[in-house]
Amino acid sequence: MALTGMQIFKHMPKTNCGQCGVPTCLAFAMKLASSSATLDQCPFVSEEAKAVLAEASAPPIRGVTIGEGEFALKVGEELVLHRHEKTFFNPCGYALLIEDTEDPAAAGAKLAALKAATYERVAQKLRSNLVAVKNASGDAAKFAACVKAVAGAIEYPLVLMAEPAAIEAALAATPLKRPLLHAATKVNLDAMAALAKKAGAPLAVKAASLDELGELTAKLDGMGIKDLVLDPGSRTLKETHQNLVYIRRASLKKKLRPYGYPIITFPAEETTDDMMETVHAAVYTIKYGGIVVLRDLSPEKAYALYVLRQNIYTDPQRPMQVEQGFYPINGADENSPVLITTNFSLTYFIVSSEVEGSKVPTWLGIVDTDGLSTLTAWAAGKFVPDRIAAFITKADLAAKVKHRTVIIPGYVAQISGELEDELAGWKVVVGPREASELPAFLKALK
């Protein structure tokens, strides 16, 4: 539970030495309370105070990392129920389900396709995150062989879905970096706990009810196993959605530690319809899933989910921004018209989408306006003649096109004269106000 500045102050050395960078211990305590300082900045804090404050300042939902290095996935550490309250922090991970009964060649092809399905959108790389290997055969040796093949085919961290004996066989046969073990249950708890400890791996906990789930995580926590992921056991959209809401609230609002972990969900085990599977995954992307396991991550499904995840996990306080520059669309060349707009990602997407739809080769000039939209940027002095002119000169537009005309959004028609003054030799044309009018506008230019 978050402490107030005064509560934290009680544990401070009260020396006012100033070595933390602020003049008094009280001021430092206030900074700690608002998370704008960290305890290690105080050289004199006692061990006892550290323990008390660390416990109190631990995130209500623990962050759990699966895998290591470039492809590691961190989930959890969420602080709010609704993204507008602050933001959602660690985007959920999508896992492709591979069963050890599948034809190895077919599984290999799926993994190759998964690896290839990476995209870039607003300077973010969009891709899946994990592969879940399930011991559907019940045969430990077969599972170990399948895990080995998957680990050899893709660098993504793995989720090992099996009983302890099969997981032990897989771990013995293939060295894996922090795979997620799924799952400890009330039946196999001790064996799974031992495996997780030995492998230094995070552990998923599966229970038949939320009561049981909390009992199991409390027990594991007592055994020193902290990196846990919850599987509430439900396998219908309705129940899983309810469990996700309950668990998120229990951890954030009731501060119930046994439920303060990220959650794994299984659209793959909830429906056999490929389109419905994507929709289940969408619901869990929106409402509190940490890991989402699917059978089908074909591009048309995966890309829609990646974009949804990007939308949901965007920080509402910080608009997404596109990099400044001139973007050729529809094969723009030296004779193509030049549109100028702001780097607010939404403006960029809508304008570029309309231009692409028009099929007219066009240069789209994106001015860095700190992610503000056209009118807001103009009002804030970020989409004004001198800045636009400086951008056009710096980006050397004159070398890209033979003509000397730029088109500005209709909403900032008022700057056209001044912009012409700033840009000697260029003509400024006022375009439409709405992006939806661009196709007609561009076609009429020809």
Add this chain to the structure above:
Amino acid sequence: MAFQAPVETSTGRIRELTLGAKKTVATGGQNALAFHGFEGTLPNAPRIALEVYDTAPTDWADELKRALGDVWADPVAWAKKCEGEFGADLVCLQLAGTDPNGLNRSAADAVTTVKAVADAIGVPLVVYGSGNTEKDAEVLKAVAEATQGKNVVVGAAIEENYKSIGAAAMGFGCKVIGQTPIDVNMAKQLNILLTNLGVSIENLLIDPSTGALGYGLEYSFSIHERIKLAALKQNDAMLQAPSVSNLGKEAWRAKEAKITQAEAPQWGDQRKRGILWEALTAVALMMAGSDILVMRHPEAAKLVRQTIAALGA
């Protein structure tokens, strides 16, 4: 350890509106967040309104042509198909052809189409204008007059034309959708203006503007969540009107929904891609609390209907 279900009851409730006349459909009425049946009552599932256009679309995706091309030149046939074959809860007639920057069809022409469609279907009718401020004021007034007694929904009234549309709704007895640009306070303010004008709050719906998946969905999503939280938890009467997401046209404007597989092989199956682009937009908005989803593709609508059932509403 017994898990205490962290249920949160609400003091507020979304107003329940009954739409239509021949076959009525209720919307709203819930006193819990979307699909939170475990802590309140949800008398009406989100409703799906399928789109019909007054004029044949010209530049729609191939997939839409495949699904709707046989009827899209005839609004009456299209509307009948929406009700009979596609199972629409409502039909939403989009009067895009009245746009002065397009075909500029007259209000009288629009009324002819509206009446023909209204007479052909049993389910309630929603009529959206073209989005042109002045023209919508003229067209929607005529529509309200011509559909008196049918309890239709007209929209969108915006800050610049709410007086004429609101007055028509009062005079001819229809429901009105107030549309504002992604802002809770503006949504509330427009409802205050409309009620000050004399329109009963019982006849208002909120359209807080819609961005599709990848094109501003996060804004529409959060605005819907904030409106529903204010309505339910703060008991804000002016935000307790059911909400509408006019999402079909936004989703199908996205290049991800319409580009061909030959042009974008990296995005996979063209048909499923378009359907999912619309369905995921709709699912996100209904999870955020939207009560009426205006949709375009019958398969996307079907997927959303299945989702509503699977979520237990």
